[in-house]
Amino acid sequence: MGRSTAGLIDFALIGHQESWRAAADVLAVLRGPERTPLPDDEIRDILPWLPPRAVCHVDIESLGGARARGLYIDSFIAPDRLADAYIRDNIARVRGAAAYAIKAGAKMVSLGGFSSILIEGNFDQLPQRHDTVFTTGNTLTVGFIVQGIRKMCAIEGRDLRRSTLLIVGATGDLGSGCARCLARDVRRVLLTARNLERLRRLAAELEAAGVEVEMATDLQQFSSEADVVICAASLASSSLLLGRIAPEAIICDAGYPKNLAPGAETPRAKVFFGGLGQVMGGLTFTPDFHGVLNRHPFPDVVHGCLLEGMALALERRFEPFSQGRGFITPERVEEMETIAARHGIYLAPLYNANGPLEETVESGCGKLCFASGHD
Secondary structure, three states, X not given: OOOOOOOOOOEEEEEOOOOHHHHHHHHHHHHOOOOOOOOHHHHHHHHHHOOOEEEEEEEEEOOOOOEEEEEEEEOOOOOOOOOHHHHHHHHHHHHHHHHXXXXXXXXXXXXXXXXXXXXXXXXXXXXXXXXXXXXOOHHHHHHHXXXXXXXXXXXXXXXXXXXXXXXXXXXXXXXXXXXXXXXXXXXXXXXXOOOHHHHHHHHHHHHHOOOOEEEEOOHHHOOOOEEEEEEOOOOOOHHHHOOOEEEEEEEEEOOOOXXXXXXXXXXXXXXXXXXXXXXOOOEEEEOOOEOOOEOOOOOOEEEHHHHHHHHHHHHOOOOOOOOOOOOOOHHHHHHHHHHHHHOOEEEOOOEEOOEEOEEEEEEOOEEEEEEOOOO
């Protein structure tokens, strides 16, 4: 795509592909249907050398008729280079993608997936800009995670008020935001993260509000099991949860990339992917990347971090709504949820790696979701 879009772009979305299969599909669309797909080994060789660039236009329409136009900019962070060893190169890629968005004239930029984890509100790491603002998009993501937890509890007939909530990655922007939004709605909160000092500060904040809290840097240190779990950071293995979750626990996988699935180790656990929303008004990619950039079993489903920028663009509120760790409050989440809902952006139907957890039917006003039998 060329860069003759200045003045026409309301928003830009910065992301990357979380699997080699997804990366291969993106490259296939960019190369065109007339060309033979590249072999896997060539894709692995080529991808790390690709500079950040826009791969398509994204047009979104509100249920009320408002429209916004944007760009999806891929940073081309390789799926196997998400570890700390590559952090400098990955931040440089996010900076390159941000510079592309600024040059394209985007008024609002959302940092998607691992991009928001890398930056987490430290916008000073990004290039100088004049009329472009950035958001991590994490406020709306937290809203969808919390909505998903409540919906799954309703589907399973669970009383959230009697639950013990475990948050993995509790001191990050997503984890701490979820803690603030759900802590008063559960019986007890278990917080785990690598940074002990941040854990202590978050625990003290919640305890001051009358919440019963236990914290640990090691999951195995907790004295009780959790029956509701939010993974706000990716786990090296789902086996790390064993011994500290109830057999039929509800588990929200909100890490990036997603890596939890129902398995032999936790056959009765109810796992779902959290933080996702669905656009009901209309979403168009040019060229057509449907099913490539949004690889979900339901139409027009997008990560909440990207949807926040789109919702703000539809609202014509070009401001850095989500600015980094510690600023997500229940009040801010409610405000962002209201903005999103006003434009027909709602919690996506629930699903996991095995497929949908709900059935959808068409109605005159969109799609209605029903729980399906999935014991």
